[in-house]
Amino acid sequence: MRFKNYIKKGVLEIIKRIHPPQESLLRRLAKRPSIVIRIPKSSESWIELGRKALSENQHHRAQEAFEKALEQNIKSSWAWHGLGDLHQHINQYEQALNAYSKACSFS
Known part of the structure; x- marks a missing residue:
């Protein structure tokens, strides 16, 4: 389970670096608090x-x-x-x- 969260975190970090954070992306991420909490x-x-x-x-x-x-x-x-x-x-x-x-x- 930890490895899965680690992969999710890495993918989201890559997305944030490729595309500047957008309000719509942040709104979608906010619906998944288990992920958002772990990502600064x-x-x-x-x-x-x-x-x-x-x-x-x-x-x-x-x-x-x-x-x-x-x-x-x-x-x-x-x-x-x-x-x-x-x-x-x-x-x-x-x-x-x-x-x-x-x-x-x-x-």
Whole structure:
């Protein structure tokens, strides 16, 4: 059984590297929590989830996703930019400016 999970993990990692993570792929993977739990998500995946949540006005989910992206890559200018967009969207302009400044410093 372990070998089977190892193979699934390897195949999914290859898919993620060949094709940038897409929301539809993440949605399909989310239906298989036994696989998703074992595979660490890339910062790019978290950024995409944050953007999707922000577009749906799910601010708390968006913030969690951008913060997860930053946990994986603190120098991700895209994650900082997304966090800046979130703060701007909810009228937290000082925090938005700080996030945008960090995004610029890492680009």
